[in-house]
Amino acid sequence: MDLRFTPEEVAFREEVRAFIRDNLPREIRERMRLGYPPRKQDTIDWMRILNAHGWAAYNWPKEHGGPGWSPIQRMIFNEENLAAPAPELLSFNITMIGPVLIQFGTPEQKAHFLPRARNLDDWWCQGFSEPGAGSDLASLKTRAVREGDDYVVNGQKIWTSTAHNADWCFCLVRTNPQAAKRQEGISFLLIDMKTPGIEVRPIISIDGSHHLNEVFFTDVKVPVANLVGEENKGWTVAKYLLGNERTGIARLGKSKERVRFAKEIAREVRHRGAPLIEDRGFRQRVAQMEVDMKALEITQLRVISAYAKAGGNRPDPLSSVLKVKGTELLQASSEMVMDVGGPQAMPIWQHELAAMANEPAIGPDWAAYMAAPYLMLRAASIYGGTNEIQKNILNKAVLGL
Amino acid sequence: MDFDLTDDQRLLSDSVAKLLAGTYSFEQRKALLKTPGGWSEALWNQFAELGLLGLPIAEEHGGFGGGPVDVMLLMQAFGRHLVLEPYLATVVLGGTALKLAGDAAQQGEILPEIAAGSLKLAFAHSERQSRYDVADVATTARRDAGGWVLEGAKSVVLHGDSADRLIVSARTAGGQDEAMGLSLFIVDAEASGLARRGYALRDGTRAAEVSLSGVRLPAEALLGEVDHALPVIDRVIEAGIAATAAEVIGTCETMQAMTLDYLKTRVQFGKPIGENQALQHRAAEMLIALEQGRSMAMLAAMSVEEPDPAERARAISMAKVGVGQAGRFVSQNAIQLHGGIGMTEEYAVGHFFRRVMVIEHLFGDTATHLDRLADQVA
Numbered sequence: 083m084d085l086r087f088t089p090e091e092v093a094f095r096e097e098v099r100a101f102i103r104d105n106l107p108r109e110i111r112e113r114m115r116l117g118y119p120p121r122k123q124d125t126i127d128w129m130r131i132l133n134a135h136g137w138a139a140y141n142w143p144k145e146h147g148g149p150g151w152s153p154i155q156r157m158i159f160n161e162e163n164l165a166a167p168a169p170e171l172l173s174f175n176i177t178m179i180g181p182v183l184i185q186f187g188t189p190e191q192k193a194h195f196l197p198r199a200r201n202l203d204d205w206w207c208q209g210f211s212e213p214g215a216g217s218d219l220a221s222l223k224t225r226a227v228r229e230g231d232d233y234v235v236n237g238q239k240i241w242t243s244t245a246h247n248a249d250w251c252f253c254l255v256r257t258n259p260q261a262a263k264r265q266e267g268i269s270f271l272l273i274d275m276k277t278p279g280i281e282v283r284p285i286i287s288i289d290g291s292h293h294l295n296e297v298f299f300t301d302v303k304v305p306v307a308n309l310v311g312e313e314n315k316g317w318t319v320a321k322y323l324l325g326n327e328r329t330g331i332a333r334l335g336k337s338k339e340r341v342r343f344a345k346e347i348a349r350e351v352r353h354r355g356a357p358l359i360e361d362r363g364f365r366q367r368v369a370q371m372e373v374d375m376k377a378l379e380i381t382q383l384r385v386i387s388a389y390a391k392a393g394g395n396r397p398d399p400l401s402s403v404l405k406v407k408g409t410e411l412l413q414a415s416s417e418m419v420m421d422v423g424g425p426q427a428m429p430i431w432q433h434e435l436a437a438m439a440n441e442p443a444i445g446p447d448w449a450a451y452m453a454a455p456y457l458m459l460r461a462a463s464i465y466g467g468t469n470e471i472q473k474n475i476l477n478k479a480v481l482g483l
Numbered sequence: 484m485d486f487d488l489t490d491d492q493r494l495l496s497d498s499v500a501k502l503l504a505g506t507y508s509f510e511q512r513k514a515l516l517k518t519p520g521g522w523s524e525a526l527w528n529q530f531a532e533l534g535l536l537g538l539p540i541a542e543e544h545g546g547f548g549g550g551p552v553d554v555m556l557l558m559q560a561f562g563r564h565l566v567l568e569p570y571l572a573t574v575v576l577g578g579t580a581l582k583l584a585g586d587a588a589q590q591g592e593i594l595p596e597i598a599a600g601s602l603k604l605a606f607a608h609s610e611r612q613s614r615y616d617v618a619d620v621a622t623t624a625r626r627d628a629g630g631w632v633l634e635g636a637k638s639v640v641l642h643g644d645s646a647d648r649l650i651v652s653a654r655t656a657g658g659q660d661e662a663m664g665l666s667l668f669i670v671d672a673e674a675s676g677l678a679r680r681g682y683a684l685r686d687g688t689r690a691a692e693v694s695l696s697g698v699r700l701p702a703e704a705l706l707g708e709v710d711h712a713l714p715v716i717d718r719v720i721e722a723g724i725a726a727t728a729a730e731v732i733g734t735c736e737t738m739q740a741m742t743l744d745y746l747k748t749r750v751q752f753g754k755p756i757g758e759n760q761a762l763q764h765r766a767a768e769m770l771i772a773l774e775q776g777r778s779m780a781m782l783a784a785m786s787v788e789e790p791d792p793a794e795r796a797r798a799i800s801m802a803k804v805g806v807g808q809a810g811r812f813v814s815q816n817a818i819q820l821h822g823g824i825g826m827t828e829e830y831a832v833g834h835f836f837r838r839v840m841v842i843e844h845l846f847g848d849t850a851t852h853l854d855r856l857a858d859q860v861a
C-alpha cells in the first residue's frame with residue numbers, strides 16, 4: 083500500500099498543469115474563476131486547443147485519436163482541467179457518445195463521428211429522459227417505427243441539456259412496445275438535430291440560465307444506418323454509457339477549485355472586524371471540507387485502481403459513492419462560496435448587461451456569480467441518477483438489502 | 484404559557500389569507516415581477532385599506548396598535564405567497580426605527596403616512612464592506628451651518644429604489660468599526676446628491692445601491708440621539724430578523740405542502756414516489772425541521788420587545804440560526820424530492836427556495852449568529 087503518486091504520475095501532473103497554464107485563454111479562465119459557466123464558444127475553443135494537442139478525447143484509446151492514458155492519468159488530467167478552472171470537456175461527446183461508438187459503433191459510424199466529436203465539430207446532446215421517465219428511465223415512450231431505410235420517430239424528451247447548441251442527439255427510443263420486458267424494446271439512435279420535425283423548446287432553470295430543453299419529435303426520419311448496436315438492444319448500450327466512465331463523476335477538481343476561491347475571497351471580506359479567513363468558525367468549515375475532499379480523493383483512487391485492475395470493463399457499484407459524495411461536496415463548496423459573499427452575493431448584479439450598456443458594473447466582480455452556481459448545483463444530486471437512486475444501487479449491489 | 488391566537492388575530496390571518504388567495508397566485512406574482520417596479524401599488528393600497536400597513540403602528544398615529552405576534556402572522560402569510568411589496572422595508576424596518584428613535588414631530592408626520600400607504604421607507608444601513616458587522620459604517624455626516632452633510636455609499640438597501648425617504652446611518656464620530664459615533668438621518672429620496680441604482684435580488688425582491696455625495700440635511704433630519712444610534716440599529720435589525728423568520732416559516736409551509744402533493748402524485752417505477760420509505764423519512768425530516776423552525780420564529784416574535792438587550796439579542800440570534808437551518812433543509816429537500824421539475828423557473832418551488840436563500844443572507848447569516856451565541860456560552 084502506498085498513497086503516493088509515482089514519479090511518472092507526478093511528472094505527468096506537472097506536464098498537464100503547465101500545458102493548461104500556457105494554453106487556456108486568460109479571459110476564459112478569469113470568467114470561470116469568478117464562477118461563470120463557460121459560454122458555448124469557450125467550450126469549443128478549449129476542446130479544439132486540447133484536440134490539437136491530442137488530449138481532448140482524454141479517455142479514448144490511441145487508435146481512435148485519444149492519448150491512450152491510464153485511468154490514473156485520466157483522473158489527474160480531469161482534476162487539473164477542473165481546478166484550472168477550464169471548461170469541462172463536453173461530456174456528451176467525450177465520455178458518452180465517443181466510448182459508446184468505440185464499443186458498439188459500425189466502422190462507418192466510428193470513421194465519421196469520432197473525429198468530429200473530438201474536435202467538437204458536432205455538439206452532442208443526450209435524449210434519454212422523458213416527462214414520465216426520469217429515475218425510471220426504462221418506462222420511456224418515444225416511439226420509433228421502421229419504414230424502409232428509416233426509423234420514424236415520434237415523442238418527447240425533456241431536460242435535454244444544451245440541446246439548443248447541439249448538432250446531434252443520441253436518443254433512446256422504443257422500437258418494440260410488445261417486448262416481454264420494458265428494457266428489451268429500446269433502441270439507441272443517432273439523430274441529426276437539423277432533421278425536419280424536431281422542435282427544441284427552452285426551459286429556464288432557477289439560476290436564470292438556459293441550459294435545459296424540451297425536445298419534440300414529430301415524424302422525424304432517422305436513417306437505419308444511425309442505429310447503434312442492435313435494434314431492441316439499446317438498453318445494453320445505455321447501461322454501458324451510464325456505467326462506463328466513472329473517473330470524472332465526482333468532479334472533485336471543481337470542489338477543490340471552489341474552496342480555493344472561497345478562501346481567496348475570505349481574505350477580502352470581513353467578519354466581526356477582521357478578515358473572514360481569520361475566523362475560527364470559517365476555518366473549521368474549510369478544514370471539514372478539506373477532510374471530506376481528501377477522503378473522496380482516496381476513495382476515487384481506490385475505485386479507479388480496482389477498475390484498472392479489472393481490465394476497465396466492469397462498472398464498479400462503489401462509483402455510486404463517488405457520485406453521492408462528489409455531488410454533496412460540489413453543493414457544499416458552492417454553498418460556502420455564496421456564504422462568503424454574504425449580502426453581496428444576493429443581487430442579480432448583471433455585470434454582462436452593464437458591460438453591454440457600457441455602464442460600470444454595480445457590485446464587486448467576485449460577487450457577480452456566487453449565488454447562481456449554488457442554485458444550479460442543486461441539480462447535481464438529481465442528474466446522472468439521483469442520489470436516492472445511487473443509494474438504492476448501493477443497497478442492492480453492495481449491501482444486498 | 485399560551486399558544487392560542489386571539490379572535491382578532493384569527494380574523495387578521497383569515498382576511499390576509501383570503502386577500503392573498505385572490506391576488507397572489509404564482510401566475511399573478513410572475514406578472515408582477517415583470518413590471519418595472521417589481522410589485523403592485525394597487526395591492527399596497529389594498530394593504531393600507533385593510534389596516535395591514537398600520538398593523539404595528541400605534542392607534543394615535545393612525546395605526547392598529549398590533550404587536551409582534553400580529554406581525555408574525557402577517558409575515559407568515561406573506562411568506563406562503565412570496566409577497567413582493569416593501570412591507571419589511573417600510574413598516575418593519577422603517578416603522579421600528581421611527582417608533583424607537585423618532586421625536587413626537589417625526590412620528591406624528593411619518594407614521595400616519597406609512598399607515599395610510601402614502602409614504603414608503605427604506606433602511607439604508609449596510610455598506611459594501613460591512614457584510615454583517617453592524618457597527619462597520621464608513622458613511623459620514625458632518626455638521627454644517629446648523630444642519631448636516633452626508634458622504635458615503637450604502638449597499639443592498641432593501642426596496643431602496645422605491646422608497647420616498649431613506650433612514651440612513653452615518654458616522655458622526657469614531658472610527659469605522661466603533662460602536663460609538665453612529666447617528667441616523669431621515670433623508671428624502673429626491674435630495675440633491677443622493678443617487679440610487681435599483682436592481683432585483685435573486686428572489687425577485689428589489690434593492691438599491693445608494694450613493695450620497697454632499698447631501699445637505701436640516702437639523703431636524705436627525706433621528707434619535709447623535710452618536711448613540713447603534714442600540715436603535717440593533718433593534719431595527721432584530722425586528723427584521725423576527726419578521727423574516729416568520730416569513731421563512733410561511734415559505735417552508737408552502738414548499739412542504741407542494742412536496743407532499745408531488746410525492747403522492749408523481750409516479751415512477753409504477754407507483755407514487757411517496758411510497759418509497761426513503762422519501763417518507765425525508766418528508767418526515769422536513770416536517771421536523773419546519774416545526775423546530777416554527778418554534779424559533781415564535782421565540783423571535785415573543786422576544787423583540789424584551790427590554791433586556793442581552794437577553795433579547797440572544798433569543799433573536801437563536802431564532803436566526805434555527806430558522807436559517809430549518810429553511811435550508813426544507814428548501815433543499817423540496818427541490819431534491821421534485822427532481823428535474825424543481826429546478827425550473829416555471830415551477831414555484833425554486834422561487835420559494837430563493838426567498839429562503841436571500842433571507843438567510845440578510846441581518847447576519849447563520850454562522851454570524853452562531854458566533855455571537857458561542858461568545859456567550861457559559
Ligand SMILES: Cc1cc2nc3c(=O)[nH]c(=O)nc-3n(C[C@H](O)[C@H](O)[C@H](O)COP(=O)(O)OP(=O)(O)OC[C@H]3O[C@@H](n4cnc5c(N)ncnc54)[C@H](O)[C@@H]3O)c2cc1C
Nearest residue numbers: 208210211216217241243461465468470759819820822823
Ligand atoms: C440540470 C439537469 C440536467 C439534465 N440533463 C439531462 C440530459 O442532458 N439528458 C437527459 O436525458 N436527462 C437529463 N436530466 C434528467 C435527469 O437525468 C433526471 O432529472 C433524473 O433522472 C431524475 O428524474 P426526474 O427529474 O423525472 O425525477 P423523478 O425520477 O421523478 O424523481 C423525483 C424524486 O423521487 C426520487 N425517487 C424516484 N424514484 C425513487 C426510488 N425508487 N426510491 C427513492 N427515491 C426515488 C428521486 O430521487 C427524486 O428525489 C437532467 C436533469 C437536470 C436537473
